[in-house]
Amino acid sequence: MEMDAVPSISEIVESNEELDFELKMDEKARKHSVLKLGNRYSIEDDINRLFESIEVRTSTKHNDEVVKDALRKKAMKRPMRVGSPQMSGIGISEPVSLKQALRGLCISQASEMAAMKRLSRPTSSSRSSEVGTIKRLYRAVVVEADGSGLPLNEGNGNLVEISLVPEKITSNSSEKMFESSEMVKAELSHQTLHSSRDQVVPLPTGFHSEISKEEVGELKSTDCSFTSHVGEKPKEADEIALASIKVSVKTPVPEEEKNHLHASSSLSVSGSSPGRTVNNSVCNAPCFIKPIFRSKSFIKKKVKQDSASASNSSNPSNKKVNNDLNPSTSNSDSMMHDCMLESGRRGGAKASPASSSTNHSTEYNSIIADTSSGRLGSSLNGVNRTRSISTKVDERSRSREKGEFSQSSKSSIGDYSSSTSISDDSNLSGSSRSGSRPHMSKDVRWEAIRHIQKQHGSFCLKHFKLIKKLGCGDIGSVYLAELSGTNCLFALKVMDNDYLASRKKMSRALTERKILQMLDHPFLPTLYAHFVSDKLSCLVMEYCPGGDLHVLRQKQPGRSFAEQAAREVNILEEVCSFYVAEVLLALEYLHMLGVVYRDLKPENILVREDGHIMLSDFDLSLRCAVNPVLLQSSTPAEEPAKKMSSPCSEASCIDPFCLHPAWHVSCFTPRILSVAAAKSQKLKSDLAAQVSPLPQVVVEPTSARSNSFVGTHEYLAPEIIKGEGHGSAVDWWTFGIFLFELLYGRTPFKGSGNEETLSNVVSRSLKFPSSPIVSFHARDLIRGLLIKEPENRLGSAKGAAEIKQHPFFDGLNWALIRCTIPPELPKHCDAGITSITFSQNKDCTKFKDVKDTEEQRVFEMF
Numbered sequence: 086m087e088m089d090a091v092p093s094i095s096e097i098v099e100s101n102e103e104l105d106f107e108l109k110m111d112e113k114a115r116k117h118s119v120l121k122l123g124n125r126y127s128i129e130d131d132i133n134r135l136f137e138s139i140e141v142r143t144s145t146k147h148n149d150e151v152v153k154d155a156l157r158k159k160a161m162k163r164p165m166r167v168g169s170p171q172m173s174g175i176g177i178s179e180p181v182s183l184k185q186a187l188r189g190l191c192i193s194q195a196s197e198m199a200a201m202k203r204l205s206r207p208t209s210s211s212r213s214s215e216v217g218t219i220k221r222l223y224r225a226v227v228v229e230a231d232g233s234g235l236p237l238n239e240g241n242g243n244l245v246e247i248s249l250v251p252e253k254i255t256s257n258s259s260e261k262m263f264e265s266s267e268m269v270k271a272e273l274s275h276q277t278l279h280s281s282r283d284q285v286v287p288l289p290t291g292f293h294s295e296i297s298k299e300e301v302g303e304l305k306s307t308d309c310s311f312t313s314h315v316g317e318k319p320k321e322a323d324e325i326a327l328a329s330i331k332v333s334v335k336t337p338v339p340e341e342e343k344n345h346l347h348a349s350s351s352l353s354v355s356g357s358s359p360g361r362t363v364n365n366s367v368c369n370a371p372c373f374i375k376p377i378f379r380s381k382s383f384i385k386k387k388v389k390q391d392s393a394s395a396s397n398s399s400n401p402s403n404k405k406v407n408n409d410l411n412p413s414t415s416n417s418d419s420m421m422h423d424c425m426l427e428s429g430r431r432g433g434a435k436a437s438p439a440s441s442s443t444n445h446s447t448e449y450n451s452i453i454a455d456t457s458s459g460r461l462g463s464s465l466n467g468v469n470r471t472r473s474i475s476t477k478v479d480e481r482s483r484s485r486e487k488g489e490f491s492q493s494s495k496s497s498i499g500d501y502s503s504s505t506s507i508s509d510d511s512n513l514s515g516s517s518r519s520g521s522r523p524h525m526s527k528d529v530r531w532e533a534i535r536h537i538q539k540q541h542g543s544f545c546l547k548h549f550k551l552i553k554k555l556g557c558g559d560i561g562s563v564y565l566a567e568l569s570g571t572n573c574l575f576a577l578k579v580m581d582n583d584y585l586a587s588r589k590k591m592s593r594a595l596t597e598r599k600i601l602q603m604l605d606h607p608f609l610p611t612l613y614a615h616f617v618s619d620k621l622s623c624l625v626m627e628y629c630p631g632g633d634l635h636v637l638r639q640k641q642p643g644r645s646f647a648e649q650a651a652r653e654v655n656i657l658e659e660v661c662s663f664y665v666a667e668v669l670l671a672l673e674y675l676h677m678l679g680v681v682y683r684d685l686k687p688e689n690i691l692v693r694e695d696g697h698i699m700l701s702d703f704d705l706s707l708r709c710a711v712n713p714v715l716l717q718s719s720t721p722a723e724e725p726a727k728k729m730s731s732p733c734s735e736a737s738c739i740d741p742f743c744l745h746p747a748w749h750v751s752c753f754t755p756r757i758l759s760v761a762a763a764k765s766q767k768l769k770s771d772l773a774a775q776v777s778p779l780p781q782v783v784v785e786p787t788s789a790r791s792n793s794f795v796g797t798h799e800y801l802a803p804e805i806i807k808g809e810g811h812g813s814a815v816d817w818w819t820f821g822i823f824l825f826e827l828l829y830g831r832t833p834f835k836g837s838g839n840e841e842t843l844s845n846v847v848s849r850s851l852k853f854p855s856s857p858i859v860s861f862h863a864r865d866l867i868r869g870l871l872i873k874e875p876e877n878r879l880g881s882a883k884g885a886a887e888i889k890q891h892p893f894f895d896g897l898n899w900a901l902i903r904c905t906i907p908p909e910l911p912k913h914c915d916a917g918i919t920s921i922t923f924s925q926n927k928d929c930t931k932f933k934d935v936k937d938t939e940e941q942r943v944f945e946m947f
């Protein structure tokens with residue numbers, strides 16, 4: 086194949102920006118040293134006289150003779166005679182004052198620095214040492230990504246490009262270049278079509294037959310843990326957005342894709358190189374990036390490739406043996422595999438085309454054939470693009486018909502692209518790592534896992550008893566499973582390795598797993614273990630029995646939480662503010678870890694047994710670097726009065742006024758305050774106004790940038806649609822859409838089709854429905870979050886802290902929200918809808934999914 090012939094080149098690109106940057110820095114250093122010398126020339130004579138008496142001895146310790154000589158010469162040219170005692174072994178032959186000596190030392194050190202800098206510039210030694218540093222960085226990244234721990238073979242490695250870019254330039258050329266390359270890969274890796282229900286399904290790219298061992302083995306290891314690596318063949322990789330180091334994976338571009346890419350208005354791809362490189366030409370004018378609306382001929386090609394690959398997809402290299410787990414002998418494994426196949430049979434989208442060597446492969450292939458020749462064929466004949474391949478819709482709706490799990494009309498666009506991952510693999514293995522997760526360390530499930538592992542010497546699928554299927558996502562299926570003999574329930578996410586590899590979704594799986602491994606937060610899932618078998622990769626996660634917020638919202642009259650707000654505005658808005666506040670805290674935490682979530686929607690917000698929320702689904706998230714920034718708070722006078730009017734809006738508040746003497750902890754301060762309480766609030770506000778505000782630490786990945794087209798149509802931020810590059814502000818946009826949807830029962834920019842929705846997001850101004858009645862503060866918050874320019878959006882500068890201070894959250898004690906009893910929701914026990922009783926439903930196995938009824942179907946039209 087073409088890809089095999091591609092020479093593997095490891096490139097280190099030192100951009101011009103870097104050289105300029107270095108020269109500037111050099112210049113800066115010189116200026117700085119002059120600055121440091123201060124009035125050197127005005128006191129020069131004086132100093133000369135003073136230091137005539139100081140004996141200069143050259144260092145015997147200094148190793149670099151060249152530098153030493155140069156320094157010596159340099160020193161001789163200078164009017165002073167003092168060097169660093171450490172460096173030069175200066176002795177003072179005659180008594181001088183301490184002040185004089187220190188001044189001399191300063192001058193000497195500054196001149197040494199300047200001399201060394203000057204010396205290093207024209208010679209190659211410094212350059213090579215810098216290049217060496219870059220190489221070391223590169224190796225660190227690639228070795229980590231490779232996971233093999235072996236030194237990188239530059240000749241045979243992957244086509245990895247690293248460019249060091251000064252931070253301030255990242256948002257411009259190099260950033261764009263890097264992100265454009267992501268976009269290219271996104272364009273190539275997923276062809277998405279949309280259905281009549283706004284579902285977007287990534288189409289395979291036609292690389293099936295080229296899946297390498299490494300790709301398949303990516304989720305395999307002998308110690309029950311995944312091994313992250315960059316495969317030798319084109320594949321998706323994690324996204325990385327570093328402020329200064331940009332890493333991207335070049336992948337070979339098939340000819341027809343090159344053509345397609347050349348035709349793209351927003352990208353320019355050089356086809357001459359065997360690797361995919363992206364020119365710097367990124368369109369400045371806002372342009373729509375619509376992978377979902379690509380040309381029919383292109384889609385046809387992809388489909389052809391797909392079905393061809395499906396039929397030729399015998400891939401013996403996939404049979405990598407996992408000695409420890411050897412799950413091919415596991416009943417659970419085959420059961421699970423069957424389950425997945427069953428799911429694939431029903432839905433048609435989850436099938437792997439790349440495993441014809443197995444018994445299941447024929448089923449897979451038949452599914453693919455059915456998909457591509459049937460529904461897809463008809464859609465491609467151009468009748469209606471919105472009725473194109475809709476396997477995901479089918480799968481979800483069919484499963485829904487069976488009452489298996491709930492789904493909304495919105496699904497995520499996984500036009501996810503590439504780059505290598507940040508290294509932070511904690512090597513979580515089948516054995517539990519409760520110690521690294523303080524907030525869940527007392528959880529009995531850790532012990533249960535440890536017990537099983539001890540008892541059996543291993544921990545794998547066969548130790549689980551499947552109870553039911555909870556749902557099906559883009560990269561895998563989630564099952565409710567009991568760890569045999571322990572009474573412990575888990576959510577088991579099972580992914581088919583072949584499917585992941587063939588659909589280029591391996592990196593999404595890895596991203597999700599890596600993010601899950603980092604988490605330790607009450608509103609985010611705990612990953613207890615992960616393991617792989619020959620066929621499947623599994624994540625053992627915390628189970629959330631309460632369904633998702635989408636279902637919860639459907640159960641509300643009019644499908645919004647706030648319809649009753651006409652009667653009880655405060656109470657129901659508090660219900661909303663409870664959920665959005667918990668989501669906000671989860672997002673804040675993720676941002677602090679350098680994770681931009683990117684897929685916020687009610688369907689991804691699960692409800693725990695105790696009624697608190699849990700954000701799930703991280704396969705579309707962006708991992709990036711984040712630097713804490715200390716911001717000087719504005720003075721009380723500058724601070725808007727609204728901030729002072731609230732009882733407490735700071736998470737760090739330790740004011741006893743916030744601790745209400747209630748029977749249970751409440752995170753809310755009653756909005757209608759008693760006279761006495763109001764007085765005390767006033768007093769508090771007055772006091773606060775007099776106290777100088779403390780500097781604020783902002784840990785928000787503001788410099789993160791990606792060009793991937795990911796998310797859910799109705800939730801996509803304008804900058805994603807325009808392909809302008811996006812960062813953490815997209816989460817604040819989706820947060821605004823989420824709040825709008827909770828309150829009004831629909832998203833604000835939904836059009837009759839996806840195209841119209843996207844166009845509305847970009848160009849239509851925000852309008853609030855007249856009903857239900859929603860408070861001014863809620864609307865004001867939504868308005869701030871749904872500002873189309875990301876730089877002006879609420880939260881873009883200071884992150885969650887900015888949003889938390891909005892008056893909508895007045896009365897909410899952020900620190901205590903996790904301890905509060907979630908607000909009681911109205912129960913609806915209509916014939917067709919099973920009630921979900923949040924805080925009372927202790928037995929998670931009793932949780933029932935929404936039954937299929939007329940009413941339910943009506944809801945789904947939403």
Ligand SMILES: Nc1ncnc2c1ncn2[C@@H]1O[C@H](COP(=O)(O)OP(=O)(O)OP(=O)(O)O)[C@@H](O)[C@H]1O
Pocket residue numbers: 490491497555556557558559560561562563576578610626627628629630633688689691701702703704
């Ligand atoms: N920890 C969990 N507890 C209970 N149910 C879960 C859990 N995780 C996932 N689910 C259910 O399984 C379904 C599939 O989840 P999954 O995260 O795989 O995909 P998804 O949310 O549909 O999104 P995507 O297609 O983007 O991956 C979810 O819709 C949810 O209902």
